[in-house]
Amino acid sequence: xxxxxxxxxxxxxxxxxxxxxxxxxxxxxxxxxxxxxxxxxxxxxxxxxxxxxxxxxxxxxxxxxxxxxxxxxxxxxxxxxxxxxxxxxxxxxxxxxxxxxxxxxxxxxxxxxxxxxxxxxxxxxxxxxxxxxxxxxxxxxxxxxxxxxxxxxxxxxxxxxxxxxxxxxxxxxxxxxxxxxxxxxxxxxxxxxxxxxxxx
Numbered sequence: 001x002x003x004x005x006x007x008x009x010x011x012x013x014x015x016x017x018x019x020x021x022x023x024x025x026x027x028x029x030x031x032x033x034x035x036x037x038x039x040x041x042x043x044x045x046x047x048x049x050x051x052x053x054x055x056x057x058x059x060x061x062x063x064x065x066x067x068x069x070x071x072x073x074x075x076x077x078x079x080x081x082x083x084x085x086x087x088x089x090x091x092x093x094x095x096x097x098x099x100x101x102x103x104x105x106x107x108x109x110x111x112x113x114x115x116x117x118x119x120x121x122x123x124x125x126x127x128x129x130x131x132x133x134x135x136x137x138x139x140x141x142x143x144x145x146x147x148x149x150x151x152x153x154x155x156x157x158x159x160x161x162x163x164x165x166x167x168x169x170x171x172x173x174x175x176x177x178x179x180x181x182x183x184x185x186x187x188x189x190x191x192x193x194x195x196x197x198x199x200x
Contacts (some may be wrong), residue, residue: 077111093197
């Protein structure tokens with residue numbers, strides 16, 4: 001046997017190579033070893049019949065909230081990953097400078113799946129987003145401090161991909177466009193992208 005695992009008969013979709021066809025995939029030592037129209041089952045220790053299934057490289061969720069236990073809208077990334085084929089979650093600003101360390105230590109570093117994150121311009125991140133409690137994190141501009149955000153971005157650079165802001169009637173109350181301006185300032189100073197969620 002030359003392969004540890006053989007995934008047979010699935011529809012392989014690989015956007016990077018332009019492949020979208022029925023293929024067999026062989027795995028050896030934790031890596032893809034062969035992708036062919038047909039690979040003999042006798043060459044693998046374990047064979048999985050993927051007929052009727054899509055086989056694809058791990059998916060990246062570009063907008064998630066995975067600060068599970070730290071914010072009311074957070075989901076458990078590891079549980080979700082196993083069901084969705086997601087190998088990387090990009091958290092869209094669940095945590096701000098004031099609680100990013102907790103998010104990193106208690107969720108990101110303990111997770112089996114890869115998590116990268118945007119740091120929320122709000123020092124407290126998204127803290128009051130539930131059916132019965134709705135407090136916009138940018139409604140009090142004292143919470144939106146670019147210096148603190150940039151410091152958090154730099155401290156956690158290994159897992160941070162940008163700055164996040166939620167602005168509008170629900171997230172910002174009467175703050176108008178000011179939270180976006182402050183977040184853009186932080187993103188520019190950090191040299192990273194800004195993700196903006198604009199509500200009413």
